[in-house]
Amino acid sequence: MDADDGKPVLQSKNVCVVGGGMAGLAAARELRREGHAVTVMEQSGDVGGQWLYDPSTDADDPLGAAVPVRMPSSIYACLRLISPREAMGFSDFQFVPMDGDDRDPRRFPGHREVHCYLREFCDAFGLMDVVRLKTRVLRVAAVAAPMTSTARQWAVRSVRQLGNGDGAADEVEEVFDAVVVATGHYSQPMLPSGIQGMDEWSRRQLHSHSYRTPEPFRGEAVVVVGCGDSGKDIALDLCRVAREVHLAANASSMEEATTPAISKILANHGDVLRLHPRISRLHAEGRVEFADGSSVVADSVIYCTGFGYSFPFLDTGGAVSVEDEVVSPLFEHVFPPSLAPSLSFVGVPRKILVPWYFETQAKWVAQVLSGRRVLPPEEEMLRAVEEHYRAREAAGVPRKLTHNIGNVEPLKMYEFGEKYCDFAPLEEWKKELILSSILSMKDDAETFRDLADDDSENVQKGLRAWGSLAARPQAG
Template identity: 40%
Template sequence: MAASASSQSSAQPPYSLSVAVVGGGAAGLAAALELRRAGHRPVVYEQRASIGGVWDYTEEVEDDPLGRGQRHVHGSMYAQLRTNLPREVMGFQSFPFDTAWRGSKDPRQFCEHSEVQRYLEAFAEEFQLLQHVRFGTVVQRLAPSDAAAANGSSSSSGSAPPDWLRWQVTTQPAADGQAAASSSGSSSELFDAVVVCNGHYSRPRLPQLPGQDAFPGLQTHSHNYRRPDGFAGQTVLLVGASSSGVDIAEELAAAGARQVILCARVWENPLTGEVVEAGSQTLASASVSTAAAAAAAGGKGGSSSGGVPAGAVAALPAGISKAANLAELHADGSVTLEDGTRIPDIDCVMYCTGYHYSFPFLDGFVTVQDNRVGPLYQHVFPPAAAPTLSFVGLPWKVVPFPQFELQSRWIAQVLAGRAQLPSRQEMEAHTAQFYASLEAAGVPTRYTHRMSGALQWEYDRWLAAQCGDSALPGFAWREAMYNCCGMSRKLHGAGYRDAPLPAAAEAEAEARKEAAQLRQQRAAAVAAATAAR
């Protein structure tokens, strides 16, 4: 049975452990860097031939447009996607995401997805992370092992306490980026710890609705959408109005779709999760003016910082209609909405309904129930396997890259023995209390890992405190710019990516100042290391 980081044993910190990292996307790269900085020996398993995870764009789509087939494509990126966050906010704390790094080609503040991929490649090159990555390798199974420590006898200097779980990691060569059909070529390796960073934007989450099997038109998930070509002249109904739903609706309308109908249960600011409208309005009232939207959101004519009207929401572009959520599909090609409206002649229903968390290589310790991965202490450690099994990157509605760094830093410090976890019983009690508080507040189980609004910043500061960094440099301007971005989405609608951020001048100046300081510090460190050789 696993014990907490506070367990007493003959091994003495700091520990230097062998650590398997599952996934070579942004989370896996952050984990590799923080683990190495803490004195560990990371090995990153990446099933594809390149780093980047979901940012590594592919034109490939799956054979089943709903993602239910045997052939799986990891990527969910569409060709014209641009970031929905300012690049400065997105970047790692240790590597500014401005345009001063080698390879930058798109200077826009809300850049195209290929610029993010280039940034991740530059990050990996800057910190020499590729040496830790085993490409073309699929993790088949993670299982606890009774074997001795992966770095030798459990009583040797730097090894983990003997009561910490160790892990047998079984892998096999990838066949076209996926696990081969047979187990031939499989191999196993013993590790002191495992960090799971396999992402959660590749397994489509689909609603179960009456009439889906009888509907004659195309049904697809946004996971398999790449371009608007082929939808011209069609009536397309999209289910889900978060970032991808709104983006794709705008692309389809601009590319000549006859009608685009955007359905949602609740209308939110896709970035912040702030509810701006109830999702019950019918097609007859679908053209929402800024004034009407402000009233629906509770605006009283006041203003928020930057002079943006409180609750103001820009209308969707021409050609897009808002509607209540989808309730039923019919064999004659029509659909019925939750408010009773029936719409005929639908050519395509596209589900922009998010993704499942999936860990097919892990049997036990956590379950996934209605998209709650649990039990997990602070979204990271399963109490029964802590500290040697952990997860990075589960929260959503967040600024991801900096949070990946903080979670990874915490994990690395705990594994080194420099930071301590509560006892297993205390972690289990804390987690149960957290789940109970969500239920009492009426928060659906599927929103367990959602951190909209101020929640993510509170969580990030808590993570930093666990690592002894209560000041959290750079997060004040990140939070300010993030809030300005939310204002811009209200004010400018579809044009927010090309409009100046309102009231962001001071935060942008702080971002530039910090980037310059980080580069100076990095250059000095590299020069010192070179001189010492």
């Protein structure tokens, strides 16, 4: 319906946001700004999602095989950002260093500093008023609508933990006009499928999801599977206490596995650390065999093999599925065409700048729900999804990288907000700083965070303006 002046009459919806992490908080803020009533359901005892460090792990399920996992946090104690804080942050609430003995002013701070920032964001915009902590969502399903109704609603069943989590209150079911799924993708571990003998291995196996500190591995020989960011972090962490650390790459040969960054790490820690191609088999007595035929005897194997998408609470009758690391079908990684706009996802893309990108997604969702913006017809959205799949396949991009934006199509990451919600473009100096950090990390993954700043004149100019404008972030 349009007003007399031709502008749309904006609607206010009752919206449930599942997840109180970075993506969920971005969604909550944008939804409230657009005039919607918001309820955020977060299963942990505080907001922050993965940035809420929990030293405890699920000792009964170290591989994280249960769905959903019992312990949602996957943060390890030594984790630090790999993106510079100056390029992160919400557009109007910059991630500036703050005073205090317990604060971390570094360009690449540790996880606790990110959590402090998210709490400050909540306080600045009054978001804690709409957050229900220790509330686990059990089921989200469409409500059977009357024949005369064209609006879809959603029943959300949840349960709240009491006290220390040993008890739970009665389940509650509520009806919402829309649901935003913002649970992230760093909780449900993925395990490798090509290693024989994992069921026969008699010694310790765990996923990085269950790793916190190196102390339990003191004096051991440990095999770390995977040379991604977490694999390198954890291998270096273990070098401080382990007898031997064996880093197994996802490659069939040593030549393929040895990158410039890996070479420097080996040069610095060659007395403890060894590099190997992928594991071919685990033997029951403790021997680990690699693709080149070599082997070592190990006490523990840690799988740093990433995380998958998991929405065990979501019942869409098959309209949305998760297969081969793809949430499908999603128009622009946000809206399932047949259920849009009442169901949406914020935070599905990988390798993107956070929370900035989440903010753009959330703003689009909020404006579509209010009627400020209109989605294409369902058939057109489905066609766009299929065209995206075909284009990626033609370019030789594996299907499992469907939601990988930054490493495959970085320009689309920067253009998304301008295209769908008139979001101000990211400043060029920030793009330059991000690219510089990526190149530094590829060259020296161990020390790039602490090298003396060598910013270009353009970046230095941007930093001066950023510092003066961001010193007093504005809430609103």
